[in-house]
Amino acid sequence: MEKNLNKKEKGAEALVSQKALFNLLGDITEAMDGLAKTKEYVDNIIKSMIDTLIVIDPDTIIKTVNKATCELLGYKEEELIGKPVAIIFAEVTPFKGARMKKLIEENSIKDHGVAYKTKSGEEIPVSFSGSVMRDKHGDLVGIVGIARDMREIKRLMQKEKELAAQAAAAEADRIKARELEIAYKKLQETQDMLIQAEKLSAAGQLAGGVAHEVKNPLSIIIQGVSYLEKKLPPKERDSIEILGMIREGVDRADRIIGLLLDFSKETKLDLRPEDVNSILENSLTLVKAKFELKNIDVKRDIKKDIPKVLADKRRIEQVFVNILLNAIQAMSEEGKIIIRSYVKELKEATNGLGRRGEDHFQIGEKTVIVEIEDTGAGISKENLKKIFDPFFTTKDSSGGTGLGLSVSLNIIKMHKALIDIKSQIGKGTKAIITLKVA
Amino acid sequence: MGLTRILIIDDEENFCKLVKMNLELLGDLSVTIATNGKMGIKLAKKTKPDLILLDMLMPGMKGLEVLERLKKDENTMAIPVVMLSAIGDEPSKTRAMELYDEEYITKPIDGPQLKAKIEEVLRRFK
Ligand SMILES: Nc1ncnc2c1ncn2[C@@H]1O[C@H](COP(=O)(O)OP(=O)(O)OP(=O)(O)O)[C@@H](O)[C@H]1O
Ligand SMILES: [Mg+2]
Numbered sequence: 001m002e003k004n005l006n007k008k009e010k011g012a013e014a015l016v017s018q019k020a021l022f023n024l025l026g027d028i029t030e031a032m033d034g035l036a037k038t039k040e041y042v043d044n045i046i047k048s049m050i051d052t053l054i055v056i057d058p059d060t061i062i063k064t065v066n067k068a069t070c071e072l073l074g075y076k077e078e079e080l081i082g083k084p085v086a087i088i089f090a091e092v093t094p095f096k097g098a099r100m101k102k103l104i105e106e107n108s109i110k111d112h113g114v115a116y117k118t119k120s121g122e123e124i125p126v127s128f129s130g131s132v133m134r135d136k137h138g139d140l141v142g143i144v145g146i147a148r149d150m151r152e153i154k155r156l157m158q159k160e161k162e163l164a165a166q167a168a169a170a171e172a173d174r175i176k177a178r179e180l181e182i183a184y185k186k187l188q189e190t191q192d193m194l195i196q197a198e199k200l201s202a203a204g205q206l207a208g209g210v211a212h213e214v215k216n217p218l219s220i221i222i223q224g225v226s227y228l229e230k231k232l233p234p235k236e237r238d239s240i241e242i243l244g245m246i247r248e249g250v251d252r253a254d255r256i257i258g259l260l261l262d263f264s265k266e267t268k269l270d271l272r273p274e275d276v277n278s279i280l281e282n283s284l285t286l287v288k289a290k291f292e293l294k295n296i297d298v299k300r301d302i303k304k305d306i307p308k309v310l311a312d313k314r315r316i317e318q319v320f321v322n323i324l325l326n327a328i329q330a331m332s333e334e335g336k337i338i339i340r341s342y343v344k345e346l347k348e349a350t351n352g353l354g355r356r357g358e359d360h361f362q363i364g365e366k367t368v369i370v371e372i373e374d375t376g377a378g379i380s381k382e383n384l385k386k387i388f389d390p391f392f393t394t395k396d397s398s399g400g401t402g403l404g405l406s407v408s409l410n411i412i413k414m415h416k417a418l419i420d421i422k423s424q425i426g427k428g429t430k431a432i433i434t435l436k437v438a
Numbered sequence: 439m440g441l442t443r444i445l446i447i448d449d450e451e452n453f454c455k456l457v458k459m460n461l462e463l464l465g466d467l468s469v470t471i472a473t474n475g476k477m478g479i480k481l482a483k484k485t486k487p488d489l490i491l492l493d494m495l496m497p498g499m500k501g502l503e504v505l506e507r508l509k510k511d512e513n514t515m516a517i518p519v520v521m522l523s524a525i526g527d528e529p530s531k532t533r534a535m536e537l538y539d540e541e542y543i544t545k546p547i548d549g550p551q552l553k554a555k556i557e558e559v560l561r562r563f564k
Contacts, residue, residue, distance in 0.1 A: 215524035226549035
């Protein structure tokens with residue numbers, strides 16, 4: 001810059017008279033003042049810049065450095081001025097080979113990731129931007145470079161990376177926790193089933209042990225009843241009625257023992273290919289009187305031509321009857337029972353919540369489904385968990401044994417089939433039975 | 439002799455008595471009672487009843503053993519036997535059915551049902 005000023009001065013000398021020279025001197029002083037001001041202004045800017053600034057000449061000798069550069073690198077200004085710029089770079093400078101060529105061609109480089117080296121040898125990552133200075137002929141006169149200390153930013157980036165990693169770890173923990181929760185739930189379900197199986201077999205063993213002791217006295221009672229029934233004259237109406245009640249009591253006790261025995265016996269099923277629709281019709285016939293008594297409407301949505309299922313007809317009939325009886329009992333006066341049968345190809349794993357029975361089905365397997373739906377009182381969530389337990393009943397007053405569904409479940413299990421009961425209180429209940437195709 | 443003679447072998451004495459009372463009340467049947475297996479076999483040989491009601495589960499000699507002995511003895515082998523059981527004693531039931539093709543009744547059973555069964559068996563045997 002001083003060079004420029006000198007040129008200007010010389011040019012002025014050749015051109016003007018004294019007066020003019022005087023004036024000119026004034027102007028020059030003024031201009032120099034201006035220039036000084038400008039220089040001071042620029043120096044100030046350079047000095048106060050937070051980013052480091054260096055200026056090098058075409059031979060890559062350092063010409064100017066600002067305060068920030070000195071502070072960053074631990075050099076004094078005079079230690080840097082006149083030195084090759086390479087001393088402040090850790091390895092390669094942007095002023096060599098291909099990079100230099102590119103810089104000259106494009107007149108600038110931006111945000112180059114390089115490393116400065118301090119006086120004490122420490123390496124500092126910087127983001128370097130450079131700009132080429134040319135004179136009016138276009139010749140290279142120097143390069144201005146600005147470098148930004150990247151340590152803080154790198155730290156922040158590192159921190160961000162760590163935070164991201166932490167977040168990922170937390171997410172992984174969450175996923176693990178959820179998996180654990182699911183596994184735990186499954187375990188609990190299995191446990192529930194085991195407990196239930198245990199209860200069933202305990203009930204069965206008990207029944208097996210006492211059945212003989214109970215059935216013999218029952219035989220005596222029933223023989224006594226039939227004798228008295230025959231002997232009593234028809235006018236003894238009260239006595240005859242009482243005998244009827246005793247008979248009923250014996251029948252009920254006998255039924256309970258029979259049901260319990262089902263659990264203990266290694267009952268062999270008489271499995272044959274059966275038409276599920278006709279089993280359904282038989283079951284309906286068995287409970288028909290009860291429907292009519294209560295004004296219950298039976299709707300059938302039955303698919304014809306469904307494949308035969310592998311079943312012990314009498315046992316599956318027992319299951320349907322138990323479910324139908326429950327449906328009838330759940331409805332006060334009026335109501336609807338919808339019976340469906342259809343073929344379904346299993347799309348998902350079958351062990352959904354509330355589904356009972358071993359999982360003997362495979363995805364893609366063709367199954368026959370029977371649904372028995374009622375518009376009765378429904379079952380609370382609380383009770384829904386217990387309905388398959390032996391002796392669980394809400395019908396104490398009307399003589400429910402609480403064995404209907406546990407017996408049904410047992411039969412379903414023996415068939416390697418599934419039973420699922422869904423219910424909504426106040427709306428109704430739906431039993432879904434999945435049977436194996438023969 | 440118009441009466442059909444029945445021998446009941448059952449350790450439950452009251453049951454035997456009631457069966458006797460019922461069957462005799464209901465029709466032309468006469469019933470003899472034996473409350474254990476040994477006594478039953480002896481009575482069977484002596485009286486040669488038209489039909490034997492035999493309890494499966496008795497203390498002492500079990501029903502199946504009694505049945506085997508009755509079927510081995512030429513004096514009694516032709517007599518139809520209806521077995522009575524409180525529980526479905528599956529193994530002895532199948533055994534008995536396999537061996538001798540006998541009838542089988544599960545207790546409790548009331549008078550008329552029992553009579554009907556007896557008549558049915560006798561019809562088949564004639
Ligand atoms: N369709 C239904 N609607 C409402 N509640 C039902 C239905 N099915 C079953 N339940 C509930 O489940 C309980 C258990 O049913 P389960 O058939 O095992 O026994 P139960 O009907 O009480 O007695 P049992 O069948 O021996 O007469 C019932 O007492 C009832 O509370
Ligand atoms: Mg029920």
